[in-house]
Amino acid sequence: MLSRKAEDYLEAILNIVEKKGYTRVKDIASALNIKPSSVVEMLKRLNDMGLVEYRKYDGVTLTPKGREIASVVKDRHDTIKAFLEIIKVPEKIADKDACIIEHELEAKTIEQLKNFVRFVKSAPDYPQWLEHFETFCKTGVHPCEERSIKY
Numbered sequence: 001m002l003s004r005k006a007e008d009y010l011e012a013i014l015n016i017v018e019k020k021g022y023t024r025v026k027d028i029a030s031a032l033n034i035k036p037s038s039v040v041e042m043l044k045r046l047n048d049m050g051l052v053e054y055r056k057y058d059g060v061t062l063t064p065k066g067r068e069i070a071s072v073v074k075d076r077h078d079t080i081k082a083f084l085e086i087i088k089v090p091e092k093i094a095d096k097d098a099c100i101i102e103h104e105l106e107a108k109t110i111e112q113l114k115n116f117v118r119f120v121k122s123a124p125d126y127p128q129w130l131e132h133f134e135t136f137c138k139t140g141v142h143p144c145e146e147r148s149i150k151y
C-alpha cells in the first residue's frame, strides 16, 4: 500500500504531464503547495520505488508502474468529483474534497459511485428527480410533496 502522499504525488505528476507534456520539480511543488526541497526528497523515494524517474536536471517522468497507479488515483478523483458535483457541491470544493476522499474508499464504493455518475450522465434529458433535488436544497420541500403527490 502506498501512502496518501505518494498517491498525491503520482496523481499530480500525471496531471501536469497531461497538461504540459513534461514535469519539473517546481510544477509539482506549486501543484501540491509543498517546498521544492521536500518535493525532491519525495521524488528520490518514488524513484527508488520504481514509480518515477527523477534526474536532477531533466525533470520527472512516471514509470509504467507509476503511471498505472496515478491513473487509478486520477480515475477515483474524477469519479468522486463528478459525484459531488451531481449533488450540487461547487466545483472547487468538489475538487478539493475528491483529493481527500480518493485515498480511502473501497473499490466497490468507487465502482458504485462510477455507475451512479454514468447513470445520471447518460440520461437523455436532465433527470426530473435531480431538478427536484435542486429545489429541495433551496427550499427544504420536495416538489412532489408540494403538489401532494406521494411516492
Ligand code: FE2
Residues within 6 Å of the ligand: 011, 073, 077, 098, 099, 100, 102
Ligand atoms: Fe486527487
